[in-house]
Amino acid sequence: xxxxxxxxxxxxxxxxxxxxxxxxxxxxxxxxxxxxxxxxxxxxxxxxxxxxxxxxxxxxxxxxxxxxxxxxxxxxxxxxxxxxxxxxxxxxxxxxxxxxxxxxxxxxxxxxxxxxxxxxxxxxxxxxxxxxxxxxxxxxxxxxxxxxxxxxxxxxxxxxxxxxxxxxxxxxxxxxxxxxxxxxxxxxxxxxxxxxxxxxxxxxxxxxxxxxxxxxxxxxxxxxxxxxxxxxxxxxxxxxxxxxxxxxxxxxxxxxxxxxxxxxxxxxxxxxxxxxxxxxxxxxxxxxxxxxxxxxxxxxxxxxxxxxxxxxxxxxxxxxxxxxxxxxxxxxxxxxxx
Numbered sequence: 001x002x003x004x005x006x007x008x009x010x011x012x013x014x015x016x017x018x019x020x021x022x023x024x025x026x027x028x029x030x031x032x033x034x035x036x037x038x039x040x041x042x043x044x045x046x047x048x049x050x051x052x053x054x055x056x057x058x059x060x061x062x063x064x065x066x067x068x069x070x071x072x073x074x075x076x077x078x079x080x081x082x083x084x085x086x087x088x089x090x091x092x093x094x095x096x097x098x099x100x101x102x103x104x105x106x107x108x109x110x111x112x113x114x115x116x117x118x119x120x121x122x123x124x125x126x127x128x129x130x131x132x133x134x135x136x137x138x139x140x141x142x143x144x145x146x147x148x149x150x151x152x153x154x155x156x157x158x159x160x161x162x163x164x165x166x167x168x169x170x171x172x173x174x175x176x177x178x179x180x181x182x183x184x185x186x187x188x189x190x191x192x193x194x195x196x197x198x199x200x201x202x203x204x205x206x207x208x209x210x211x212x213x214x215x216x217x218x219x220x221x222x223x224x225x226x227x228x229x230x231x232x233x234x235x236x237x238x239x240x241x242x243x244x245x246x247x248x249x250x251x252x253x254x255x256x257x258x259x260x261x262x263x264x265x266x267x268x269x270x271x272x273x274x275x276x277x278x279x280x281x282x283x284x285x286x287x288x289x290x291x292x293x294x295x296x297x298x299x300x301x302x303x304x305x306x307x308x309x310x311x312x313x314x315x316x317x318x319x320x321x322x323x324x325x326x327x328x329x330x331x332x333x334x335x336x337x338x
Contacts, residue, residue, distance in 0.1 A: 001031060022051040029067060030172070034180045036218035036258045038071060045071075062099075063178055065089045069102050070179040073145070074219055076262010078109040097126070098135050101142045108149040109262075117150050127158040137163075141171065141187060148194045160191035164200070168207060170215070182220025183211035189227045193234065201231040222254035226263060229270050238279040238322055242336030245274050278337075279321040287314045291327055292334035 009024045011017065029044035049064040069086060072078040078086070086106050093099040101123060107116035123143050130136050144159035146152075163184070171181040181187070189204030205228035212220040229247035232240040248270040255264035280288060283304075290300045297315065301308045318330055 005031070018051055018055050022048055022055060025051060026063065026067075026178075030178070030180050033067075033071060033074065033219075034182070034215070034217050036254075038075070038259060041067075041071065062089075062093070066099075066102075066178050069105065070181070072109055073105065075260050076109070076265070078106060080110065083107075083110045097123075098139050098142070101139065101146065104146045105142070105149070108146065113150055116146065117152070120146050120150060120152070120155075124152065124155045125158075127155070127162055141181075144187060144191050148190050151194070153195050156191045156194040160188065160195055160197075164188045164191060164204075168211065170211070180217075182215075182217045183208045183224070185211065186220060186224045186227060189224070189231065193227065193231050198231055198235050202228060202235070205231055218254060219258055219260065222251045222258070222260070223263060225254075226251040226267050226270065229267070229274075233270060233274060233277070238277075239333070241274055241277060242333060245271060245337065248274065280318060284314050284318050284321075287311060288318055288330055288334045291315070291318075292331045294331070 005024060005027050008020060008027070011020055013021075025044050025048040029041050029048060032038070032041035032044055045064060045067045048067075052064065065086065068082070072082065072086075083106050087103065090099055090103050090106070104116040104120035104123070107113075107119060123146065126143060127140060130139060140159055140163060144156060144163065147156035147159060166184070169184045171184050171187065172179065185204040186208035189201045189208060192198075192201035192204055205224050208224035209221060209228065212224055225247045229244045229251065232247070233244045248267045252264055252267035252271065255261075255267060278285065286304060287300055290303060295303065297308050297311045300306075301311045304311070315327070315330075319325060322330065322333055324330060324333070
């Protein structure tokens with residue numbers, strides 16, 4: 001990708017071509033956001049805006065705000081001032097569905113689900129009515145995003161029925177490289193999870209992690225890990241809890257590094273919920289912890305001041321609850337659960 005951008009930049013410099021330089025700057029912004037350098041992404045977006053003011057075309061100027069909206073979605077938050085400015089801009093392009101869809105997105109990012117649902121109403125039946133064209137995929141994708149943001153499982157199902165069966169790809173769209181949202185299976189996973197298709201969501205997220213990691217898309221690797229953690233937690237199998245904690249913990253650490261407070265709050269919630277879903281009683285957890293320290297039943301009985309027979313009963317109960325057959329499996333589970 002760097003080679004191609006450099007080629008365009010060389011052309012722009014040699015020809016003193018402002019529009020070509022604008023494309024270079026937009027690509028730099030997109031690339032920076034994709035790898036998680038959000039400060040650089042915003043700086044390049046500002047640089048592109050300065051060029052756009054010289055070029056003076058509607059599209060070049062409008063993409064500045066489109067990019068800001070995408071960054072806000074990535075970070076999962078928007079200030080009141082940012083939202084007010086965004087809504088003013090969107091009010092001038094109400095004839096463009098791809099612009100209007102950001103009205104409910106803006107309300108959702110501000111935490112006003114009532115306003116988000118009200119302004120989303122016109123889009124709920126669009127998935128089956130949209131004509132395939134240049135903006136079809138982008139509009140459909142964002143309808144799906146809003147559906148998950150406002151807990152609209154019915155609309156999410158309509159979008160998933162169309163997008164979920166498409167070949168995996170990377171989400172980028174728009175003249176001037178508006179944004180790249182990483183691997184499409186992550187979006188499919190979000191839609192599948194919103195509609196209760198947990199097994200399908202798990203497979204989508206696993207593929208998304210692999211695809212996003214392959215291109216170094218750090219924010220989207222983290223979002224995919226968070227999605228997989230949520231799906232595994234929703235599946236409700238106790239043996240998944242260690243993986244849930246690992247995935248959510250890794251995602252949370254990355255969100256802190258990249259300044260993504262919205263997803264971070266979700267990751268923290270998943271971690272908290274996973275701690276509250278242990279199938280073991282307090283005493284069984286103590287026994288499992290000591291098994292993890294390689295203590296025998298006799299040693300555990302002495303440590304906890306119990307009879308050896310009581311410890312044996314706890315071990316049988318732990319094995320049954322976790323679906324295991326050996327103490328080694330309990331020890332491994334205990335280590336992974338820490």
